[in-house]
Amino acid sequence: MIETIGSLLSEDRYLVLTRIQGTAWTAADFLIVVYLTKCANLFRAHLGKSKHVVPYVVLGLTAPFALFLPVAPGGMAFFRLEAVVTAPHFLLILYLLAANANIVLEGLHGLLRDSSVNSTHAS
Amino acid sequence: MTRRKVLLGALLALTVFAAAAFVLPQPAAEVVEAAEADTELERRAVYALLRVAGLAWVTVEWTAALILIYSYVLLTRAFATRAAQKGNAP
Numbered sequence: 001m002i003e004t005i006g007s008l009l010s011e012d013r014y015l016v017l018t019r020i021q022g023t024a025w026t027a028a029d030f031l032i033v034v035y036l037t038k039c040a041n042l043f044r045a046h047l048g049k050s051k052h053v054v055p056y057v058v059l060g061l062t063a064p065f066a067l068f069l070p071v072a073p074g075g076m077a078f079f080r081l082e083a084v085v086t087a088p089h090f091l092l093i094l095y096l097l098a099a100n101a102n103i104v105l106e107g108l109h110g111l112l113r114d115s116s117v118n119s120t121h122a123s
Numbered sequence: 124m125t126r127r128k129v130l131l132g133a134l135l136a137l138t139v140f141a142a143a144a145f146v147l148p149q150p151a152a153e154v155v156e157a158a159e160a161d162t163e164l165e166r167r168a169v170y171a172l173l174r175v176a177g178l179a180w181v182t183v184e185w186t187a188a189l190i191l192i193y194s195y196v197l198l199t200r201a202f203a204t205r206a207a208q209k210g211n212a213p
Binding site for chain 2: 009010014017018021022024025028029031032035036038039042043046054087088091092094095111114115
């Protein structure tokens with residue numbers, strides 16, 4: 001079975017599949033960082049704190065490298081492009097989670113408190 | 124933890140990762156090349172399994188992205204409703 005699977009997958013096919021999957025998960029990474037930043041900024045604006053701008057700057061800087069992923073010439077080039085694009089994104093996600101955990105909890109607490117007060121008044 | 128410390132820690136981690144990404148693959152690639160001749164088909168089978176794992180990872184990432192997008196829509200509505208209710212409050 002291993003020999004059958006191995007005989008079906010040539011190096012070229014493997015590289016094509018890697019490019020497709022890498023592009024797909026990198027696109028998801030971009031969306032995750034954008035919407036995580038937007039969610040954090042919603043809570044920050046609600047609590048009167050300054051909004052995050054750095055994540056958008058980092059996304060703008062990594063976007064040109066991500067455009068080359070579908071046409072990466074080989075495995076090593078693809079790996080290096082992925083490292084340049086994905087590492088800042090994951091670090092941004094960790095930063096956003098660490099920097100906004102308390103703010104999000106405070107904002108959610110306020111939202112839930114207000115919704116329970118409003119439902120009490122309505123009843 | 125202050126925002127500045129978190130940012131500095133993230134920049135340090137990024138620098139170390141970037142340096143490792145450009146230094147480490149070369150020795151690892153040499154080891155793989157040395158073993159390649161004898162285990163060509165097995166290596167390709169491992170690569171096929173890696174691509175199956177990649178498919179699972181793509182699914183996980185897009186699921187997370189869609190959940191975040193939906194969360195953003197819900198939060199926007201919740202804050203708008205709250206602002207409207209505060210505006211209507213006597």
